[in-house]
Amino acid sequence: MATQVFKLPESLKGDVKYSFCPGCDHGVAVRLVAEVLDELGVRENTILAASIGCSVTIYDFINVDSLEAPHGRAMAEATGIKRARPDKIVFTYQGDGDFASIGLAESMHAALRGENITAICINNTTYGMTGGQLGPTTLVGQVTTTSPTGRNVDYYGYPIKIAEHIALCDGTAFSARVSLDTVANIKKAKQAIKKAFEVQIHGLGFGFVEILSTCPTNWKMSPEKAHERVRNEMMPVFKPGIYKDVTVQN
Amino acid sequence: MTECLTNKKVLTKGNYAIANAAVLAGCQCYFGYPITPQSEIGEFMSGKMQELKRGYVSAESELAAINMTIGAVSTGVKAMTSSSSCAVALMQEGLSYAATDELPVVLVSVMRGGPGLGNIYPSQGDYFQATKGGGNGDYKLIVLAPSTVQECVDLTYKAFYLAQKYRNPTVLLADGLLGQMMEPVEFYEYPYPEIDTSSWALTGAKGRDGRIIRSYGPLADDRCVFLEKLYAKYNTIEENETQWEEINTEDADIILVSFGSTSRNVKTAMKMLREKGIKAGFFRPITLYPFPSKRLHELSQNTKKFITVEVNMGQMVNDVRLAVNGKCPVELINKGVGVPPSAKEIVTRVEDLL
Amino acid sequence: MSRIVIDKEKCKACYLCINECPKQLIKISNDTNKLGVHTVEFNDPDNKCIGCAMCAMRCPDLAITEVYRG
Incomplete structure (x- = not known):
């Protein structure tokens, strides 16, 4: 008798069809978040503050109460939700542009205040939904539609290492960077997402996971090649790892 | 200012009157960023909300303050922010979102001189800002204009009530003169019925599917239907709530x-x-x-x-x-x-x- | 007998699962779905599938909906 070893998470809406481009890692990240909500048994007590960008579509797929925030303000709205309803599990799902460019003040201050919120940030080194422009995480040398000859630091400055910055905030309980380039790393990513929710549940402070992801459409690469780029170009700069975990330090 | 929580007549500033009325109205969360001439509101709230075990955040900016307020009211509670002129300008995006998301945000706008940084003298230069809005698209805010410190109390109560009754952001438009002026006022219990928010508020999808509060509509046709509905609501507000x-x-x-x-x-x-x-x-x-x-x-x-x-x-x-x-x-x-x-x-x- | 279930209407033909399968049991199909793309298909005549679920973990579009091991 065969046993079922994989099924779609119950925290996803029934018969979900993602609107992401073929091969986009957003789909994996959304599934991992849903699996974590299932495992923690918190779907019915969770509120999402959605963002702007491809990441916003998560509310069409995940079956939780959701509030759409203006660009960059998901963390402020999440703060308002959490202060009004401290008993709820509150999380954001944002892109790097939303979290670390237009919303950097909101993100850093939520971490500094130690808001009991979980933030998931997709880092794909570009603004995906608007067609692949230079963003806060665009790698040095990377060609985008607004860095046509590559990111030259004299002209464009440097990319931000988000997980490291969030780890420096005293209110942060957990900060990690993970990758979705291999199945082994997908499993690690899920563990990190789970930890980022657990620190919230235990009231320890801000939980954060930066997820290195692909944007095959705007990178103009096959999904397979896009994962090679994550390994060969992104991971040497954005090193995966756990940058802060108060449950270990204490 | 703690004595204002009683029903006796007290001599107080407009800003304190507004803040205390908000507390009495059942405001569960306050979010704000300091700006003259309304900083007393945030100062009063920081102590009072903590004392009452309600929510208070010294927001990192007015952008954050208005969006924190949106987040709080989306869960069905009463919440407010307060600011002034050049800083209310920063909140216009949030107000447009709150209007189209039909969220009962209460904003206290204590006008100072403008344009630009302007000055801290009394002014009515933000009549357009409040009634015509600086946010994008077709939307309306309910705007209440007190003329005395007593009306600061009365209309703060009313702002919370109308905001929830119509699920519409509501502005209490005072000015630096009212904010800083002292007059005898009487506080009293919140005189309006509590509004049931359970049919739309985000409370966690217990025993039901998740709700989405959003303004994004992918189809042009859907947007027209939505806007017509929104304007039908504005017509009702015009018929029922015009006061002079x-x-x-x-x-x-x-x-x-x-x-x-x-x-x-x-x-x-x-x-x-x-x-x-x-x-x-x-x-x-x-x-x-x-x-x-x-x-x-x-x-x-x-x-x-x-x-x-x-x-x-x-x-x-x-x-x-x-x-x-x-x-x-x-x-x-x-x-x-x-x-x-x-x-x-x-x-x-x-x-x-x- | 281990096996996977593919919802071909959800497959967007990224083909990431093909290289993920340690037994090379997933191939590009001759058939197309409503998106007009050649989907993947599971082809395991010799019952080689080990039910590792690597393909499902990799699939970004929830197109591999169930995996059974046994």
């Missing part, structure tokens, strides 16, 4: 129109003109949206002239002209910024216009 004060208007040859703190001297000027044998009337919009256009139009059938008195370069005068629609002349007496013109000065300037 009028004195001696029935036989008036000229009607002085003014709102907020400026209207106090205008009311006195009207009486002085009457004593001089000039048939003057007084009209004060209390709701700036919905604007009492219908009543002004009725009055225009029998009066000879309207004169609006404002501390700005002439903003509300436009709405009076639209309401009167050419039936009689509408003149403006104004001062750009600062303490409103005295009753005596108003009388002189009215006489010049006759």
Whole structure:
């Protein structure tokens, strides 16, 4: 008798069809978040503050109460939700542009205040939904539609290492960077997402996971090649790892 | 200011009156960023909300403050933010979102001089900002304009009620004069019924599917349906909630129109003109949206002239002209910024216009 | 007998699962779905599938909906 070893998470809406481009890692990240909500048994007590960008579509797929925030303000709205309803599990799902460019003040201050919120940030080194422009995480040398000859630091400055910055905030309980380039790393990513929710549940402070992801459409690469780029170009700069975990330090 | 939580009459500043009324109205969360001349509101709230185990955040910016308020009210509780002029400008994006998401945000806007950084003198230069909005798209905010410290209390209660009743962001539009002025006021229990928010609030999808509060509609047709519905709501608000004060208007040859703190001297000027044998009337919009256009139009059938008195370069005068629609002349007496013109000065300037 | 279930209407033909399968049991199909793309298909005549679920973990579009091991 065969046993079922994989099924779609119950925290996803029934018969979900993602609107992401073929091969986009957003789909994996959304599934991992849903699996974590299932495992923690918190779907019915969770509120999402959605963002702007491809990441916003998560509310069409995940079956939780959701509030759409203006660009960059998901963390402020999440703060308002959490202060009004401290008993709820509150999380954001944002892109790097939303979290670390237009919303950097909101993100850093939520971490500094130690808001009991979980933030998931997709880092794909570009603004995906608007067609692949230079963003806060665009790698040095990377060609985008607004860095046509590559990111030259004299002209464009440097990319931000988000997980490291969030780890420096005293209110942060957990900060990690993970990758979705291999199945082994997908499993690690899920563990990190789970930890980022657990620190919230235990009231320890801000939980954060930066997820290195692909944007095959705007990178103009096959999904397979896009994962090679994550390994060969992104991971040497954005090193995966756990940058802060108060449950270990204490 | 803790003594204000009683029902006795106390002498207090407009800013404290607003803050204390908000607490009594059941405001569960306050989010704000300091700016003169309304900083006392946040100062009062920081202590009081902690004491009552409610929510208070010193937000990192006004952008954050308005969005924190949106987040809090989306869960069905009463919440507010407060700010002033150049900083309310930063909240316009959030107000547009709150209007289209139909969220009962309460914003206390205590006007100072503008444009730009402006100054900290009293002003009514943000009539347009409040009633016409700086956010994108077609939307309306309910706007209430107190003229006394007691009305700061009364209309703060009303702001929370109307915001929840219509699921619409509501602005209490005061100014630096009212915010800093001390008058005797009476606090009383929140006089309005509590609104049931359970049919739409985000409370966690217990035993049901998740709700989404959003404005994004991928299809143009859907947006039109939505906007028509939104405007049907605005029509209802206009029919039910338009509020104004009028004195001696029935036989008036000229009607002085003014709102907020400026209207106090205008009311006195009207009486002085009457004593001089000039048939003057007084009209004060209390709701700036919905604007009492219908009543002004009725009055225009029998009066000879309207004169609006404002501390700005002439903003509300436009709405009076639209309401009167050419039936009689509408003149403006104004001062750009600062303490409103005295009753005596108003009388002189009215006489010049006759 | 281990096996996977593919919802071909959800497959967007990224083909990431093909290289993920340690037994090379997933191939590009001759058939197309409503999106007009050649989907993947599971082809395991010799019952080689080990039910590792690597393909499902990799699939970004929830197109591999169930995996059974046994």
